[in-house]
Amino acid sequence: MKFLRRQIPPQSPQVLRALSARSGWLVESPEVLRCGFGGPVAELALGPGFDATSLALREDFDVTGDPGPSGSGVVAFASLPFERHQSSALAIARFVITQTRTGEAWVTARSDSPSWEPLLDEVSLPTQEPQSIRSLTYLPTPEEYAHNVALAVEVLRRKELDKIVLARAVTGTVPEPIDPAALAQRLRSREPSCTIYSLPLPDGRRYVGASPELLARRTGATIQLHPLAGTIALPPNVAPDDYENWLLGSTKNLHEHGVLVHDLIERLSHAYEDLRADAFPSIVALRTVAHLGTWITGVHRGDGDAPDALEILGLLHPTAAVGGIPREPAARLIEQLEPHARGHYAGPVGWVDLDGDGEWWLGIRGVIVRDTSFEAWAGAGIVSESDPIAEREETRDKLASVLSSLLLDRV
Secondary structure (H helix, E strand, O other): OEEEEEEEOOOOHHHHHHHHHHHOEEEEOOOEEEEEEEEEEEEEEEEOOOEOOOOOHHHHOEEEEOOOOOOOOOEEEEEOOOOOOOOEEEEEEEEEEEEEOOOOEEEEEEOOOOOOHHHHHOOOOOOOOOEOOOEEEEEOOHHHHHHHHHHHHHHHHOOOOOEEEEEEEEEEEOOOOOOHHHHHHHHHHHOOOOEEEEEEOOOOOEEEEEEOOEEEEEEOOEEEEEOEEEEEEOOOOOOOHHHHHHHHOOHHHHHHHHHHHHHHHHHHOOOOOEEEEOOOOEEEEOOOEEEEEOOEEEEOOOOOOOOOHHHHHHHHOOOOOOOEEOHHHHHHHHHHHOOOOOOOOOOEEEEEEOOOOEEEEEOOOEEEEEOOEEEEEEEEEEOOOOOHHHHHHHHHHHHHHHHOOOEOOOO
16 A cells, blocks of 8 residues: 655644544644544554554555655554453554644655545534533442452552552533544643543544553654653642642652552563663643653664564553553452453553554543543552542542543532
8 A cells, every 4th residue: 555745834733633533543742743534544453462463564555755754654543452452453544644843744645545635624623612411420439449449458468469550430421412622622721741642442432631641652772651650639729849749758659650660661671671760750740630750761772673662562551550560460450349341541542653663652531432421530559558538539630630621510
């Protein structure tokens, strides 16, 4: 399949965001807006562990035209499931526009495609405001969630696990069909440091969110990660300094963050000889919460090619930021304590290109929507020092933050 890449004048970010958020693939970091539209022209099925034996993209696709940076040619997008053994697939769009914050832009299109400009001309910018709740269900209830945290703490205190992340969900309805473009636009305004995503799911729903957590960025022989763990709510209209300083000195949160960073370095050490992490975590402040974050960088200096972006997912996912340590026992306990499957919550969202470069974020802080229905999730990292009520309140604050872009009412 032949594709043509051309450098183009910068396009309206609002138009690109609205078009791809509604009916395409949107992955917009603070540095690069990357979107696919015009429908899929191919799919790449993934085996267990996100295995794409071929990264057959290299053999099946040919790109000519102007040179461009990583991720500006043929790009495959996906929201992948949390459970790594579920079937999944990557989608290749007819048109991909990659536009940097400084205004450089490229379009890559299947060679036999009509012009892409009319599709942008037809876009209506979003005007929908947040809506009132028509119905709302907690899965599990707040009381049941706190009880489940208490059960997990007992397991942790017996040293059977080092850490586990327990999540809970809300499902509900609103009066009018939800416009994903309006959600994406509000999230972009409210969380400027996050990566905004809007991606279709296999069941016809759409996952729209603002992820603060870079799971992995692969550029040639180099990999970057920015894991987050350890959280505090930031009250509105209050200077956050005292809260952030408390987080930096919290033994419980530093322990939760430290086991995550150590586990990631262990997993990557088999593929990357040169791994470096920040000596101390720093604060990642969002609109309503702050996290501890650490940058990890690795360089592949061995024989052969560095792992591609999908192979890296196989090494890392699920990280202890959304699963637990050790991975398999934590997964079994999550299955026992969470009342229904996570689906695409906490799975990777992002893209991979022909060279194996790619960027994947954790699919968190998002809302899964279809028509008037929605589903949202939030999780908390549980360690042996965790307090069940405090963890319940942490998930409440995260859910309220996520749903404030959709709902007038606080959940």
